[in-house]
Structures are given as C-alpha cells and as structure tokens.
Amino acid sequence: MNIVKIVMRNVKRRRLSTSLTATSVALGVTLFVAIGVLRQASEQGFQRTAGICDTIVGAKGDSLQLSLNTLYHMGFSAGNISLGSFNDIRNQDGVAWAAPIALGDSYRSHRIIGVSSEFFEQINIAGSGDLRFSEGGPFDFSTNQFVEEHEHLFGEQDAGHDHEDDEHVSYQAVIGANVAAKLRLKVGDKIVPTHGVEKSTEQHHDAASEIIGILESTGTPIDRAIYIPIIAYYKMEGHVTDHEAEFEGTRDARGISAIMLSTKPGYYRQQIYRNINNRLDAMAVFPSIEMRKLFKLIGSGDMVLRIISLLVVVVALVGVLVSLYNAMDARRKEFAILRALGASRRSVMIIVSLESAIIALIGAVSGVLFASLAALALATELHAFSGVTINVSLGVEEIYLIAIVTLAGALAGLIPALEAYRTEAAKQLSSNV
Structure with a gap:
C-alpha cells in the first residue's frame, strides 16, 4: 500500500478545502518572511550609503x-x-x-x-x-x-x-x-x-x-x-x-x-x-551609527508585526486541525476500508498526519514565494523613493521556516489522526451492511 499516493489523492479530492486552508497558512508566512527580508535588505542598503563618508x-x-x-x-x-x-x-x-x-x-x-x-x-x-x-x-x-x-x-x-x-x-x-x-x-x-x-x-x-x-x-x-x-x-x-x-x-x-x-x-x-x-x-x-539607531527603532515595530504574523500562522494551522477533524465522521468508512484492505492503525494515523503536513507545506512554500514577490515589488518602490537599492534574497532561515511550519502542520494533524487510529473497522463496515 502506497501511503504517499493515498495522501496525494485525498489532498486533490478535497481541493477546495485544501486550497483555502493552505492559503491561510501562506498569508501568515508571507507577512513573516516579507517583514524579515525587507528589514534586513533595507538596513544593508542604507548602511551601504552611510559608508560614503566617515x-x-x-x-x-x-x-x-x-x-x-x-x-x-x-x-x-x-x-x-x-x-x-x-x-x-x-x-x-x-x-x-x-x-x-x-x-x-x-x-x-x-x-x-x-x-x-x-x-x-x-x-x-x-x-x-x-x-x-x-x-x-x-x-x-x-x-x-x-x-x-x-x-x-x-x-x-x-x-x-x-x-x-x-x-x-x-x-x-x-x-x-x-x-x-x-x-x-x-x-x-x-x-x-x-x-x-x-x-x-x-x-x-x-x-x-x-x-x-x-x-x-x-x-x-x-x-x-x-x-x-x-x-x-x-x-x-x-x-x-x-x-x-x-x-x-x-x-x-x-x-x-x-x-x-x-x-x-x-x-x-x-x-x-x-x-x-x-x-x-x-x-x-556618524551616519552609520545613525542608521543603526534608525533600524533599531524600526526593529521594535518589526518584532510586533512578526509576532502577529506568527499568530496568523498558528491560527491557520489550527484551521488545518479543525478542517481534518470535522471531516473525520465522513471519512470513518474510508479508514475502515483501508483497514480491511490490510492497512494497520499506524498507517491510517500516518495518512491523516501526513495530509496535514502537506497542506502546511503547500502553504509555507507558497508564502515564501509570495513574500519574495512582495519584497521585490516593495524594493522597487523604496528605490524609486529613496534611491537606495536593496537586494532581496532568500536564505537558510526561510528553509528552516518551511520545515518548522510543515512539522507544526504534522503535529496539528495528530488529533484527527488519533481519531482515525481509534476507528473500529469491523464496526464501521457492519453498520453499513
């Protein structure tokens, strides 16, 4: 039994629900990444200009x-x-x-x-x-x-x-x-x-x-x-x-x-x-010191926005949990059939948890891509306004963020996964005879 194929089929079959839940994750990730990338790139660009003279x-x-x-x-x-x-x-x-x-x-x-x-x-x-x-x-x-x-x-x-x-x-x-x-x-x-x-x-x-x-x-x-x-x-x-x-x-x-x-x-x-x-x-x-002071001041506001964006991600992951949990009643027969075909309780639990992780992964990757596009657009506007060129680039931090959000998604899926784990195959199949 190919667990990955089953998971991907389930994700595609529930396309609308998957898209909406992944989008909510993507919005939080977009805000979090864009704020961080723009702040770092802007500070580097402004400090580059500050180095023109002592x-x-x-x-x-x-x-x-x-x-x-x-x-x-x-x-x-x-x-x-x-x-x-x-x-x-x-x-x-x-x-x-x-x-x-x-x-x-x-x-x-x-x-x-x-x-x-x-x-x-x-x-x-x-x-x-x-x-x-x-x-x-x-x-x-x-x-x-x-x-x-x-x-x-x-x-x-x-x-x-x-x-x-x-x-x-x-x-x-x-x-x-x-x-x-x-x-x-x-x-x-x-x-x-x-x-x-x-x-x-x-x-x-x-x-x-x-x-x-x-x-x-x-x-x-x-x-x-x-x-x-x-x-x-x-x-x-x-x-x-x-x-x-x-x-x-x-x-x-x-x-x-x-x-x-x-x-x-x-x-x-x-x-x-x-x-x-x-x-x-x-x-x-000293212009370099003045710019550090400025971005230290801006950093306080950045931190508040990043905390808010993390809360958006958390709420979105809770949405993943709720979405999967609410679908459990309709999917009990599906899990019973899988059990009848030879799937273990552990396999059923992994399927549900993996679905949750994939939804979170789609949202995280989409969020990072959206953040890159948003940062590039804002960098263009900043250059037009101030003349400062900022180089927007993604690094290891974004890869870590994708991994963390995906893992958090898998953990969020544990509650509905445990429900699936406790599903009695014989009882579900006999009730439909």
Whole structure:
C-alpha cells in the first residue's frame, strides 16, 4: 500500500478545502518572511550609503535629520554652517578631506546638490569603489576654488556690485544614472533648476546648466541626484538677498548646508568628532551609527508585526486541525476500508498526519514565494523613493521556516489522526451492511 499516493489523492479530492486552508497558512508566512527580508535588505542598503563618508557636519539640530537630508535626500536642512566654520573644520589636524554641500533646489523632483570636485574624487561606494562615469566626466571646481569665489562673490555683493558669471565652470551639471534614465537626459542637454525641493514653478532661468557627465549606477541616492558646482548655487538669482545675508549662524543664507568629511586613520575620528560637537554652531554625526539607531527603532515595530504574523500562522494551522477533524465522521468508512484492505492503525494515523503536513507545506512554500514577490515589488518602490537599492534574497532561515511550519502542520494533524487510529473497522463496515 502506497501511503504517499493515498495522501496525494485525498489532498486533490478535497481541493477546495485544501486550497483555502493552505492559503491561510501562506498569508501568515508571507507577512513573516516579507517583514524579515525587507528589514534586513533595507538596513544593508542604507548602511551601504552611510559608508560614503566617515562623518557629516551640519548645523545644530537633529542628528538623524542631518544624515537623512545629506545622504538620502529626505526632509529638509536644519540650517547652514558659515564659511568660516567650514574652514576651521576642514583645516583641523586629522581631516583627510572635506567636501562642502549646498542643498535646496531641484529639477523635476530630483534634488540638485552643490558640491566641489572632491565629491567625485573622494567618495567611495562600499562594494563598488569610486564613482565612475558612463558618459562624460566631472566638472573641475575644487573646494579651494569655492572658498576663494565665495569670498569674492559676497565681497562684491557687500560692496554693491553684481557678480560676474563664470559660465564655463558654474553652469555645468553631473547627473545620476536614474535621473538620466527616467528623464531621458544625455550629455549636452540643459536643465533649469527650480527653487526649493517641493513642487514649485519658480525656476532659475539665469542658471540653466549643461549636463557634462552621467554617473554609473551606484545603488544609492546618488543615482537620483543632480550635482552642480557649489558656487553656482550661490550665484542663482534669489538665493541670497541683502535681507537674508544679515543673518548669521544657522540662518545665514551665505553658509553651506553640510560637510562630508573623512578622517585619517587612528584616534583622529573621535577627536574631530568631539571638537566639532563642542562648537556652538555645528555638530558632527556618524551616519552609520545613525542608521543603526534608525533600524533599531524600526526593529521594535518589526518584532510586533512578526509576532502577529506568527499568530496568523498558528491560527491557520489550527484551521488545518479543525478542517481534518470535522471531516473525520465522513471519512470513518474510508479508514475502515483501508483497514480491511490490510492497512494497520499506524498507517491510517500516518495518512491523516501526513495530509496535514502537506497542506502546511503547500502553504509555507507558497508564502515564501509570495513574500519574495512582495519584497521585490516593495524594493522597487523604496528605490524609486529613496534611491537606495536593496537586494532581496532568500536564505537558510526561510528553509528552516518551511520545515518548522510543515512539522507544526504534522503535529496539528495528530488529533484527527488519533481519531482515525481509534476507528473500529469491523464496526464501521457492519453498520453499513
């Protein structure tokens, strides 16, 4: 007697009941797996971006907001750092490099970021190395040039003179891979920045910038950004008015939004971190630590959701038990016939328990597959929103989960299996004579 064939025949014969019960198991498994896979992959993707630089420096405020705004282009800048403070910080012993960042404009929902050449020269993407170009190349505008032109520009404004545009340097742009693909832009095209990062109709027609380079895909928010020489940001009409220039510190419109910096090996990292945070006008944050804090916070919510999803699986397995138990009265004659054909009580018990295990197995495997599809879809949405690429992959944990759910299904089938075990073949057959 082939027990497996009998079990598979019974499962197919009760197709509707099997499908509904397996689906309820699959829903719980889908939720459990999708939450775990997405959280792990998201944390890896965000940490990959956080590794772009050792430290971010910005105006005093919320450390997480500074990290998200500078690296992930989310939210708004809390304020500015004066040029004098920037020079003090970059000239500290132990600073390997420091790149100024200016934020506040956009082009068709993509952030425009003012940077110096050091950004392209020093940024290193974990796992893929330095920034590379698929077309064209970077603009040539160093941090030292920025400091000189910044002082010259505002010196002229203070004296009541208009600045002279340097079109060769100031009005060029480098775009990320996603920007090029989504907006169908190529080297030689021009873009006109829009004031602000929300939907706005106020365009900087005086600062139309020619695209001179397209970056290769990095799997980070860099892919969704547009980069211009940082001095161009200050030359745009309306960015710095006489009224705004009167403010100092975090409200100083002449200041820079943030600084990306890297330290030399050794004790310098902590020393520079302390020195900056002791200042009244700036703070330093370690983006990798901020991301760990963020995902630790998210992890609390994840745990609650995973517990709920496990309860869904448990309820579904109870449903398997109830479904098989309710069918026992109708199947007593079937078991009696099997006994009459030579099946032992143990074989009948195994058949019922195995049916329960197979239903759980179908649900678990389906749930893992559904979770993979759901995670891939959500990963695509996350990439579109944040620019962070997350690699969704299944591992040994999912195989263990399938095995555990299947075993739990077999155990859930023990109660109806014991009922089948106690079935008296002679009594059932004689009652139908």
